Amino acid sequence: MAEETLRDVTAGLAGLTLQGVSKIQASLTEEGKVPEYLILGFNSEDPQIQKASVIQIRRILGNSPSEAAQPVIDTGLVPAIVSLLDSEDTRLQCEAAWIVTNIASGTTQQTEQVIDAGAIPRLIILSASPHADVADHAVWALGNVLGDCARIRDRVEEEGGIAALIKLVDRREPSFEKVQKTAMWALFCYLNPLPSRKLPITRIKHVLLCMARYIQETPVNKANMESIEYAVQSLDRICGHDLQRTDFIATGVVPRLVKLLADSSSSTTLQKQVLKCLVYVVSGSDDDTDVAVDAGLLPGLLVPLETKNPDLCRLALRTASNVAAGSLSQVYALLDSGLLKPVVCILMDDQESTRCRREACWTISTLTKKVPGDSRVAQAFIEGCCVEALSAALLISDLKVKELAVSGITNVLEWKPPQGSGADESPLTILRSASGPQNLRAVRDSRDVHDKMIKKDCQGLLTRYFPDCSRRARV
Template sequence: MSLQHDTQRKKGYKSTGRRRREDGIFIVRKNKRQDSLSKRRKLVRQDISSPLIDDSPPSTIYIPVRVRYVMQRLKHGLIPITFSDIIGKNHIGIGGGGAMDLNLQNHDVLVSQLQTIRTMTLTLLSDNPAAQLEAATQFGTLLSKGYIPLIDKVIRAGVVPRFVKFLTREDMPQLQFMAAWTLTNIAAGLSEHTRIVIDHGAVPLLVQLMSSSNDDIKEQTLWALGNIAGDSPSASDHVLNDGALLPLLSLLWNPSTTKKSIWNIAKWAFLNLCRGKSLPTLYEQIRPALPALRELLLMHDEEFVLYACQILSCITQNGSSEMVQAVVEANVCPRLVELLLFPTSKVIVPALQILGDIASGDDAQTQVLINSGALHCLKFLLTQSDKIILEETCLAISNITAGNSAQLQAVLDADLITPLVCLTKAEFNVRNEAVWAISNATHGTPEQIRSLACKGCIEALCDLLISTDPSILTVCLNGLRNILKAGEINKQKGLYNNRVNIYAQMVEECGGLDKIVSLQSYDNNDIYKKAVEVLEKYFPEDLEMVDEENHSSNVDGTLQQ
């Protein structure tokens, strides 16, 4: 992951921080300033602030063709469905407000429905199979409205154990289907409703039905398990621990033989199951299946490729370092690099995310990306107008520039720095990631630092010292400090005839020194300390100490420019 997520910056130093600055502040000595200092010319930077393309990054939830309505849920990932949707009719049966609509406009109808639950319950508990099926259908239709009061009433009627028992009725597939449908919509309620379904033992029976020869039952079972897994991490644990993963994978890894609607629901259920997971069980069961996932990546069907990217992205974002290494060992990186040139952004973005996650690992994992030809593709993506692609590309590069000197040299040789410098003028998120990539590169060798300076990195970092984001100010100051440190070493070695820190001169020429001086009044003590450290170490001859109180108005005016 990007380095900007490692700490939370402290705030609130206005009163205490200023009191610790008892020695005053630094200003630039007037007699050391030459009015005729030649300023470095700014690069002509292209406008990359164009709007996003119409196709937004893909959602991780997919709706089968036979279930065509927008999911609007109070909690993530739960999708109650109607019987008419399942059997393929056009009637949706849920109002425009979506499921779980608490605005009960037809109160009289609701009261009437509540009064009929008692009669339906007596019928459901009878020994007449036909009556049981009719009552189960009525319950399913009732609950498809998604109203919380109805779910509460059905649960209080004590019918959940009966529906769980119906899951075992192999002699009546229709009754099994209706039971799974009703439990799906109960689990689509609040977390307490989902817990009741779990506590009555429905999950292991639903897992068994995933292998049913009846496609309708199999499809409905996947809906139920997906709703349960999407409720909470603990609910997902129940589904995982009851053995749902392997039969789910058997459906997912064979998209050419699995019914498409079943495959789509299985995909959604799987994402709910492994979202946020790092359990050993998940790792142990997914790792043997990764080669099959690679085969999906190699397919020509865009939907299959997209699905495989989403699964891998879920694994690399949420999985352990061992899980990420397993993905690398599955030899998916070459194909992921190829997908960076895919025609549509909805495939490019998850592929980028996976590669960025892999690059956030150790140097060996990062090297796999470089060996797979990622740098050439990343350079191409830096020329795109899609802000999300640009942001993810810069993030991936920042993870590579944080690697060893050989990996940084590969970035320099691929000429990725020049477009990164241009992107420091881009939209906020893109600019921030570009700055991280440049700052991470300043840990390189003296020769690499010289290359960065020649490509305009000093000017780019100095330009952003007027940012109001303390994390970006910290990144810029860290990068400049590293560059100035390299310049000081060169100065001490006598590499320049006039024995000066040439990088310090460049900072001053592009206005960076004035901005660093102004940061002494920034309302963050960490920023203040970093600014003072740079001034004391690298600009001692250009500064003099003045009383802060007498000079504060001038400094504040500089900050507001």
């Protein structure tokens, strides 16, 4: 070692005491390497110098994990760092687990370095430590390892890591709330729904039950919000692993999800995740949808619609359209809930996003399928200004909206008010008053609409119902 380098190393070692460690701002060298004095300090027989070196290595990684992971690996210290997880010193255990966490946030090759050094079984043991800080750091590391790839995820599971995390989530001790929440996040990482990481549902049913228990038993407040968000999002991820709706419903979590949706203390993020799960439920059979409807889903949808948050509105409207496609009793429940009015308002509001207006049009167009066969639905449809809304939708510059509007108008014009029904106006009369013929002609003649089928359908409606408006203007 050159004399000048030796002097620098000695100067660095001189500051490596637990009292002076906070004064040193260790960083990678200009060559992108871990300073030599930290490597020497780590191998020192002086416990204080070794601990100070570990702390500084952890800080280097914490400041720039993506840049520092490989330089730390290149020191050859990873096996020794992992062995510190067996230390009787809880501070060293925490620092070592923290370093493992940051290395495991890198590439698969970098994560494999800590795994090959024996990190997984040690981290699982530490996750059950009576010291909350030690357990929490171990769980963070497990979460990062689980999030890497399917092969590494499977290895953690085979060694008992998932079972250990479930025990932590089910643990109901105030002193371990932080660990419980970190375990929730780690299980969320385990459930990554990418096609390359898909899991057989038999392997994750116990995780489903764990998440459902947590959601049902945990009060909604600021302290718990993030972990409940992860729990509900985990349910959504489990659905992506080909979960059967009957298994989802059997957990008993659906009524709780409906309550979370309508709870004013729920965050916007939580409401979004809840709606994704409820969309999954109501896109199944009528029996599946009945579970959500009976739990109060439809009045609950008014809450996200009133927030004016585009994502929430879109998901709420998609949920409503799925219910509208269900049984007649479900359609009646939708009408009784008062949902139709805000749906119509969204469709007719030029200030709403196109995506929301498309979902609103989908809901109304779906309802029209019930209009010809049921006078109650027809009357509510007319009184709710749905015919006018469909006419207005023809002018929205979105091809799908136009398609849905034409389909809805076709359905609703099939209904003829029975004699003595008390209907003041027929759909045909209302549509004419709402500029329906002109709007149909506008779609038919538009140079911006290239779908020939829509143009043909518009012409068919004009020929059949409005022959006086069916001819093209002479140029």
